[in-house]
Amino acid sequence: MSRSILSFKKLNLHNFITKCVKRHYSSLISISIRRPSSAYYSYPNNDFFNSTILSRLQLKIISYSTETLINPKIHEKLEGLIIRHSLLSEQLSKQLSSNDDPDCLAKIFKELSDLSEITDPYNELRKAQGVELEEINTILQETTTTKEEELKVLVQEEHQEYLKKIKLLEQEVVQALLPKDLADEGSAVIELRAGTGGDEAALFVNDILKMYERYAELRKWKFEILSKSEDHNGAVKEVVATISGKGVFGNMKFESGVHRVQRIPVTEKAGRVHTSTITVAILPVPSETDVKFKDSDLRIDYYRSSGKGGQHVNTTSSAVRITHIPSGIVVAIQDERSQPKNKAKALQILQARIYDMERKKLQDERRENRRKQVGSGERSEKIRTYNFAQNRVTDHRINLTLYELNNILNGESLQVIINGLKVHSQIEILQNNDI
Amino acid sequence: MLHMIKRLLSINGNNINQAKQELKWLKQHVLQQTRKPLSEISLNEKKNLNNFEKKLLNELINERVEKSKPLQYILGTQPFCDLEIVTKPPVLIPRWETEEWTSKIISILIPFLQQRKEKKKFEILDICTGSGCIALSLSHHLPTNSSNIHGIDISPYALSLAKLNHHIFNSTKQLKNLVKFSKLDILKATRDELDLFIKNSTEIGKGFDLILSNPPYVTHEEYKTLQDDVKLWEDKIALVAEEGGTAFHKRIAYLAKDNWLLYDSKSDLPQLIMEIGGSHQVSDVVNNLKNCGFKHVKIWKDIANKDRCVVAKRTHFFHPT
Numbered sequence: 001m002s003r004s005i006l007s008f009k010k011l012n013l014h015n016f017i018t019k020c021v022k023r024h025y026s027s028l029i030s031i032s033i034r035r036p037s038s039a040y041y042s043y044p045n046n047d048f049f050n051s052t053i054l055s056r057l058q059l060k061i062i063s064y065s066t067e068t069l070i071n072p073k074i075h076e077k078l079e080g081l082i083i084r085h086s087l088l089s090e091q092l093s094k095q096l097s098s099n100d101d102p103d104c105l106a107k108i109f110k111e112l113s114d115l116s117e118i119t120d121p122y123n124e125l126r127k128a129q130g131v132e133l134e135e136i137n138t139i140l141q142e143t144t145t146t147k148e149e150e151l152k153v154l155v156q157e158e159h160q161e162y163l164k165k166i167k168l169l170e171q172e173v174v175q176a177l178l179p180k181d182l183a184d185e186g187s188a189v190i191e192l193r194a195g196t197g198g199d200e201a202a203l204f205v206n207d208i209l210k211m212y213e214r215y216a217e218l219r220k221w222k223f224e225i226l227s228k229s230e231d232h233n234g235a236v237k238e239v240v241a242t243i244s245g246k247g248v249f250g251n252m253k254f255e256s257g258v259h260r261v262q263r264i265p266v267t268e269k270a271g272r273v274h275t276s277t278i279t280v281a282i283l284p285v286p287s288e289t290d291v292k293f294k295d296s297d298l299r300i301d302y303y304r305s306s307g308k309g310g311q312h313v314n315t316t317s318s319a320v321r322i323t324h325i326p327s328g329i330v331v332a333i334q335d336e337r338s339q340p341k342n343k344a345k346a347l348q349i350l351q352a353r354i355y356d357m358e359r360k361k362l363q364d365e366r367r368e369n370r371r372k373q374v375g376s377g378e379r380s381e382k383i384r385t386y387n388f389a390q391n392r393v394t395d396h397r398i399n400l401t402l403y404e405l406n407n408i409l410n411g412e413s414l415q416v417i418i419n420g421l422k423v424h425s426q427i428e429i430l431q432n433n434d435i
Numbered sequence: 436m437l438h439m440i441k442r443l444l445s446i447n448g449n450n451i452n453q454a455k456q457e458l459k460w461l462k463q464h465v466l467q468q469t470r471k472p473l474s475e476i477s478l479n480e481k482k483n484l485n486n487f488e489k490k491l492l493n494e495l496i497n498e499r500v501e502k503s504k505p506l507q508y509i510l511g512t513q514p515f516c517d518l519e520i521v522t523k524p525p526v527l528i529p530r531w532e533t534e535e536w537t538s539k540i541i542s543i544l545i546p547f548l549q550q551r552k553e554k555k556k557f558e559i560l561d562i563c564t565g566s567g568c569i570a571l572s573l574s575h576h577l578p579t580n581s582s583n584i585h586g587i588d589i590s591p592y593a594l595s596l597a598k599l600n601h602h603i604f605n606s607t608k609q610l611k612n613l614v615k616f617s618k619l620d621i622l623k624a625t626r627d628e629l630d631l632f633i634k635n636s637t638e639i640g641k642g643f644d645l646i647l648s649n650p651p652y653v654t655h656e657e658y659k660t661l662q663d664d665v666k667l668w669e670d671k672i673a674l675v676a677e678e679g680g681t682a683f684h685k686r687i688a689y690l691a692k693d694n695w696l697l698y699d700s701k702s703d704l705p706q707l708i709m710e711i712g713g714s715h716q717v718s719d720v721v722n723n724l725k726n727c728g729f730k731h732v733k734i735w736k737d738i739a740n741k742d743r744c745v746v747a748k749r750t751h752f753f754h755p756t
Binding site for chain 2 (some may be wrong): 319336341
C-alpha cells in the first residue's frame with residue numbers, strides 16, 4: 001500500500017470523498033488495495049463503501065489505480081537501473097579523462113541516454129514521494145482538526161495536486177519501461193461472431209455491439225458498421241465495424257476473446273438459465289502516414305537526361321519513370337508536358353500502389369492474428385462472463401467482478417474493466433520482460 | 436497515324452513512345468482549333484479527324500519535322516509552375532530545369548514570407564526574364580501582396596511576350612503580386628541607368644532582396660553543336676554568352692557585390708540564384724562570386740543530377756534546404 005493511501009486513512013475519509021464528489025474532484029482520488037503478486041481488485045464490504053455515492057466512485061478509484069504498477073519487483077528493477085546509471089556515469093568520466101577508446105565512449109553514451117529516459121522521471125518520482133509528500137502530509141494532518149474550512153480545503157487541494165503529480169510521474173516511469181506499440185495509438189476493426197448457444201448467442205452479439213457502440217460514443221470515437229449479417233428476429237450472427245479515433249486499439253485490444261453470457265433467454269419458456277458465447281476479435285488499423293518511402297528507395301529515370309540539358313536542348317520528352325526498389329513497383333508517366341508535374345503524378349500513384357500492397361500484407365497478418373486471438377470460440381477459452389441473474393460481470397483474466405451489469409452493457413463502466421486489463425498487461429510485460 | 440509517328444521519330448531521338456506522345460499533343464492541338472468546346476476533347480479520344488483536320492495536322496508535322504520547329508512554338512504554350520506560359524519565336528522556351536528550381540525557391544520563399552513582419556515588400560529582380568516565366572510564377576505562388584517582382588530583358592521580343600503573358604494571367608486573376616517588366620541591358624547599363632532603374636522599380640529605392648536569373652550561358656563552341664530546333668528558332672542572344680558562357684554571371688555578381696543592387700537583409704534566404712550550363716562553369720562562377728564578397732555559395736543540382744544553379748549569399752547562414 002502506498003504512502004498516499006495510508007495518509008488518507010488518517011483523514012475523515014468519508015467527508016473528504018463526499019466533498020470531492022461535490023466539487024467534481026473525484027477523478028483525483030486515488031485508492032487502491034492490492035494483493036501481492038496479482039492484480040486483484042476488491043472493495044471492503046462495509047457501509048461506507050455501499051453508500052450510493054461510493055458505488056459510483058469505485059469506478060473512478062479503480063481507474064486511477066495505476067499506482068500499483070510500481071510493485072516491489074519493479075521497484076527493485078528501477079533501483080538496479082539507477083545503480084547502473086551511476087556506474088556508467090563514473091565510467092564515462094574515467095573514459096573522458098583517458099580518452100583512448102572512442103567506440104567504448106559512444107557505447108556508454110548511448111546506454112546512458114537510453115537509461116536516462118527511465119531514471120530521470122524515476123528520480124523525480126522518488127523525490128516527490130519522499131520529502132515533498134511527507135511535508136504536505138504533515139500539514140494535512142495538522143489541519144484536519146482546524147475549524148478554518150477554507151484552509152482545510154486549500155491544504156486538501158494542495159495534497160490532491162501532489163497525488164496527481166506523483167501519478168503522472170509514475171505513469172511516465174512505467175511508460176518509459178514499457179515497450180512501445182504504435183498500433184495502440186490508432187484505430188481498430190472489431191469483429192463479433194456468435195459462438196455456441198444458437199439464437200441466444202446471436203442476440204448477445206447485438207448486446208455487445210451496442211456496448212461497444214456506446215463506449216465509443218462516450219470516448220468520442222467514430223463508430224461505423226462495415227457489415228452485419230442479421231436474421232429475422234434481430235439476432236446478429238456476425239458483425240464487422242470500425243472504431244476510429246486516437247488510442248482506440250490500445251484500449252480495445254483487450255476485448256479480444258470469448259465472452260460468455262448466462263441468462264434466461266427471452267425465447268426460453270421454462271425459465272432456465274442458458275450459457276452462450278460470442279467471440280470478439282480486435283484488429284489494428286494503420287494510419288495514412290504509415291505509407292512513406294525513403295528517397296533512397298526510389299530510382300527516378302528521365303528518358304532523355306543525357307547531354308547538357310538546360311538551354312542547350314529543347315526537350316519535349318517530359319516522361320518520368322519511378323521505380324520503388326524494395327518492391328519493384330514501377331510507375332511511368334508522360335501525359336503532362338511538364339516534367340515536374342509528371343514526377344508529382346508518378347509519386348502519387350506509386351504511393352497509392354505501395355499502400356495497397358501493404359494493406360494486402362496487413363490483411364494476411366490480421367488473418368493470422370485473428371486465428372491466434374479468437375481460437376475456436378469454445379466456452380473453455382472465455383475471458384469474461386456476463387451473469388444477468390447475479391447482476392455481475394467478471395473478467396476472468398484479472399479476476400475482476402463488478403456488480404453493475406447494466407452500466408457495463410451501456411458502455412459506461414466498460415472503461416473500468418479495460419483499465420484493469422491495461423494495468424494487468426503492463427504488470428505482465430514489466431515482469432516478464434527483462435528490462 | 437503510323438506514318439505520322441514514323442515522321443516524328445527523327446526529331447524524337449527515335450523514341451517511339453515520345454513520338455506517339457508528340458503526335459497526341461499535336462492532334463489535341465488541332466482539335467482544340469477546330470472543335471470547341473475544349474471539354475469534349477480528351478487525349479485518348481479515338482475521334483477520326485476529318486480531311487481538313489488531317490491537312491492541318493500534316494502541316495504541323497511538316498513544320499515540326501522539316502523546319503525543326505519546337506513543339507512548344509507549334510502548340511503555343513509551355514506549362515511552367517502551374518501557369519500555361521505563352522511561347523513565341525524567338526523568345527527562349529521555358530525549360531523544365533528552370534521550372535524545377537523556380538518551384539524550389541518558391542517553396543523556400545512561401546514560409547519565409549508568411550512569417551515576415553516587415554511592411555516593406557520583398558523585392559525580387561529577375562534578370563533576363565525572357566517569356567517572364569520565373570517572374571510570373573513567383574507572382575502566382577507567393578503570398579498575396581508580399582512581394583514586388585521586377586523582370587528585365589534586353590530583347591523587345593522577350594519584353595512584349597512577357598507583357599502579353601502578364602496581361603493574360605492578370606486577366607485570369609492568377610497573379611497575387613505586382614509584376615513589372617522593363618527593358619535594361621544588364622551588361623552595358625551604366626551606374627546612372629541602374630540607379631534610376633532601382634529608384635523607379637523598388638518601393639523604397641534601395642535595391643532588391645533577391646536576384647534570380649536564367650542568363651545566356653551557352654559558349655560559342657557549344658552553340659555550333661546545338662540542334663536545329665534550338666539554333667534555328669530560339670534567339671541567339673538568349674543563349675550565347677562570352678567568357679565561356681559566364682559573362683552574365685560575372686556581371687551580375689559584380690553589380691550585386693555591394694549594398695546597392697542587392698539590399699542586405701538579415702534573413703537566412705539565398706540572395707542570388709543563377710542558372711548555369713553545367714559543372715564546367717561551376718568553379719569559374721563560384722570563384723568570381725567569392726571574389727565579389729559572396730561568402731556562402733552552393734550548387735543546386737537538377738533532377739537529372741546536373742549542376743544547374745549557383746546559389747549565393749553574402750553573409751549569415753543558408754536556408755537549410
